[in-house]
Amino acid sequence: LFLSRAKRIRLLKKLALHDRLTGLSNWQALDQHFQSLRSLDGWVYLLFSIPEFRRINNVFGNDVSLQFLRDITAVMKSSLSSEEIAARISENGFAMLLHGDELDGRINSILERLHRIPLTDGNVVYDYLCSYCGCACQLTGEEKSLPRLNRIASAVMDSQPAHHIVSWEWYDKTKSGRAELQDSLIPELSRALRDHEFIPYFQ
Numbered sequence: 001l002f003l004s005r006a007k008r009i010r011l012l013k014k015l016a017l018h019d020r021l022t023g024l025s026n027w028q029a030l031d032q033h034f035q036s037l038r039s040l041d042g043w044v045y046l047l048f049s050i051p052e053f054r055r056i057n058n059v060f061g062n063d064v065s066l067q068f069l070r071d072i073t074a075v076m077k078s079s080l081s082s083e084e085i086a087a088r089i090s091e092n093g094f095a096m097l098l099h100g101d102e103l104d105g106r107i108n109s110i111l112e113r114l115h116r117i118p119l120t121d122g123n124v125v126y127d128y129l130c131s132y133c134g135c136a137c138q139l140t141g142e143e144k145s146l147p148r149l150n151r152i153a154s155a156v157m158d159s160q161p162a163h164h165i166v167s168w169e170w171y172d173k174t175k176s177g178r179a180e181l182q183d184s185l186i187p188e189l190s191r192a193l194r195d196h197e198f199i200p201y202f203q
């Protein structure tokens with residue numbers, strides 16, 4: 001199969017900006033979309049993960065987990081307006097840039113629809129494996145770095161109870177001291193690694 005140079009370029013660009021398994025945007029495309037926003041007013045960054053995804057893959061195999069990913073993709077894409085974006089940013093991590101007012105109900109609806117995706121083995125439904133945890137961050141004009149926002153949202157998610165089937169919360173800067181502290185340490189740790197300041201210690 002031979003493609004023209006123009007088609008090859010378009011294909012390579014698509015592959016560079018999309019997740020291979022789901023066709024969703026990847027982290028690079030998500031960050032480009034964030035950087036292209038003229039105003040952050042009304043925009044929300046939603047990060048969520050499927051804690052049991054690796055277990056799903058191990059128990060049910062690649063075919064079932066791939067279909068599960070495709071079902072997740074369909075729900076996410078159907079939830080977007082033309083100006084919004086959804087991305088798969090890790091094995092079990094997904095993100096969305098959403099726009100509008102009073103997004104609580106909409107976020108609840110998206111995660112509940114994801115939770116209702118059937119995961120069955122014969123007549124047994126494993127809905128407890130289809131659990132989701134997430135964090136939503138209201139964007140402000142002060143926020144210039146999506147990687148920083150993602151790190152903070154990840155730290156907030158890590159502090160959530162593990163037993164909830166669907167759990168998400170708004171990022172509250174006044175209450176998320178651990179997330180802020182963790183993010184503040186990144187530049188210092190990066191500098192220490194660069195300058196070889198860590199010393200191996202065997203005990």
